[in-house]
Amino acid sequence: MQRKPDLTIYLKRLIMPKNNCWLRRTVLVFAFIVFDYLTTLMFCQIPAEEANPFARAFMESLGIPVGLTLFVAIVNMPIYVTLSLDSNMIKLPRRTTPFAGLFVDAMFAWFVAGTHFSGGTSWFWNVPDLTRQMLGAALYLAFAFSIVRPTRLRE
Numbered sequence: 001m002q003r004k005p006d007l008t009i010y011l012k013r014l015i016m017p018k019n020n021c022w023l024r025r026t027v028l029v030f031a032f033i034v035f036d037y038l039t040t041l042m043f044c045q046i047p048a049e050e051a052n053p054f055a056r057a058f059m060e061s062l063g064i065p066v067g068l069t070l071f072v073a074i075v076n077m078p079i080y081v082t083l084s085l086d087s088n089m090i091k092l093p094r095r096t097t098p099f100a101g102l103f104v105d106a107m108f109a110w111f112v113a114g115t116h117f118s119g120g121t122s123w124f125w126n127v128p129d130l131t132r133q134m135l136g137a138a139l140y141l142a143f144a145f146s147i148v149r150p151t152r153l154r155e
Contacts, residue, residue: 021101021148022083022084024148025083025104025144025148026083028108028140028143028144028147028148029079029108029111029112030076032112032120032136032140033112033116035116035117036115036116036117036120037068037072038120039124040068041065043124044123046064047059047060047064047067051119052119054071055067055068059071105140105141105144105148106141108140108144109137109140109144110137112140113132113133113134113136113137113140114136116136117132117133117135117136117137117139121136
């Protein structure tokens, strides 16, 4: 008689990052996403004000709150799944781990600064995109180095 594998173990790998470093990184990335989401909800009066054409299409079809919520959930779900799966499946050599972590943080800094921080601050801060992106990347990296890796560079 063969025992079936427990489904909850597999679901946990899909849903929760493996260790605190990845969980903190996931929370940090989604903090920037939530910032963009909330500022758009607060300041966007009509869908035509939204610069992202895909988000605008969702907002025109379903209304601003529902369309924006659905758009954010669909677009950012692959990011969350990737963070969760990577943290559970990838085991790097000990010497490579600190550099891979720095690379991941640099990529997410660029991602959240260019898409979410710049978009979220564009509603109330009238400066060039590059300025908002550089500040967003600097904020992300400052939080990453103080929250994700508070004592040393390790995964």
